[in-house]
Amino acid sequence: MSRLIKKPIPVPNGVQVEIKENIIKVKGPKGELSQEYLPYVKIEQKEDGIWVTPNEEMVRSQSDRRKLAMFSGTYWALVRNMIIGVTQGYQKELEIKGVGYRAQLQGKKLVLNLGYAHPVEIEPPEGITIEVPNPTSIIVKGIDKYLVGQVAANIRRWREPIVYSGKGIRYKGEYVRTKVGKKV
Numbered sequence: 001m002s003r004l005i006k007k008p009i010p011v012p013n014g015v016q017v018e019i020k021e022n023i024i025k026v027k028g029p030k031g032e033l034s035q036e037y038l039p040y041v042k043i044e045q046k047e048d049g050i051w052v053t054p055n056e057e058m059v060r061s062q063s064d065r066r067k068l069a070m071f072s073g074t075y076w077a078l079v080r081n082m083i084i085g086v087t088q089g090y091q092k093e094l095e096i097k098g099v100g101y102r103a104q105l106q107g108k109k110l111v112l113n114l115g116y117a118h119p120v121e122i123e124p125p126e127g128i129t130i131e132v133p134n135p136t137s138i139i140v141k142g143i144d145k146y147l148v149g150q151v152a153a154n155i156r157r158w159r160e161p162i163v164y165s166g167k168g169i170r171y172k173g174e175y176v177r178t179k180v181g182k183k184v
Contacts, residue, residue: 004076005069008049012087017050019043024079028086031127031143035078040071043079052076085143092152094138095174098167101159102135110138114159114169122155137172 011017018025024043025034037043042053052075054068084090096103096112103112110130112120124130124140128151131139138155142148152171161168161176170176 003073005052005054005072008046008051009076009080009083010049011045011083015083015087017045017083019045024082026079026082026086028083030086030089033082033086033144035082037075037078038071040068041075043075050079052079081145085145089141089143090145090148091139091141092148093172094140094152094155094169095172096136096138096169097161098159098165101167101169103132103138104135105130105132110155112155112158112169120158122158124151138169 015026015028018027022039023034023036025032040055040058042055044051044053052072054065054072056068058068059065096114098115101112101114103110105111106121108124108130110122110124110132112122114120122130125147127144128140128142128147130151131141133139140148140152140155142151156169156171159168161170161174163176163179164181166176166178168176
């Protein structure tokens with residue numbers, strides 16, 4: 001069984017949790033998130049926090065117990081991420097390495113010059129804000145952990161780090177091991 005589900009998810013002050021049928025909604029100072037959950041788990045709010053437990057009514061064999069435990073741990077983490085998102089928020093930082101590579105904001109749009117014949121324009125989805133403190137760094141912020149990570153990955157995909165020179169877009173602190181090029 002998942003060790004996470006043996007303890008409750010604490011709900012900080014200023015956060016409202018609403019559980020209806022198979023949807024959980026979390027509302028906090030930074031915004032509101034909702035998540036649909038499968039009938040494999042039961043999510044209950046008690047005075048000490050939110051409890052995620054396997055739905056024992058769905059068990060037909062021993063392998064079903066393992067599946068229910070996995071779903072319980074997954075939904076425990078999803079609910080905790082929602083609570084952290086509406087209270088603190090999430091952010092991913094990206095670095096740009098390379099001569100002539102740079103980023104800038106035009107309104108809400110991110111414009112990247114990455115050595116292509118044209119600049120790359122990226123429109124962030126709703127709920128995501130992009131900051132460019134200097135031309136070689138990008139910060140992606142939002143309350144949904146999945147969406148923040150996906151937008152950062154989409155930006156990185158435009159010019160992944162080259163293993164021979166190290167040029168490209170990388171996460172802050174990411175180490176790119178460079179290879180030795182051809183010797184003539």
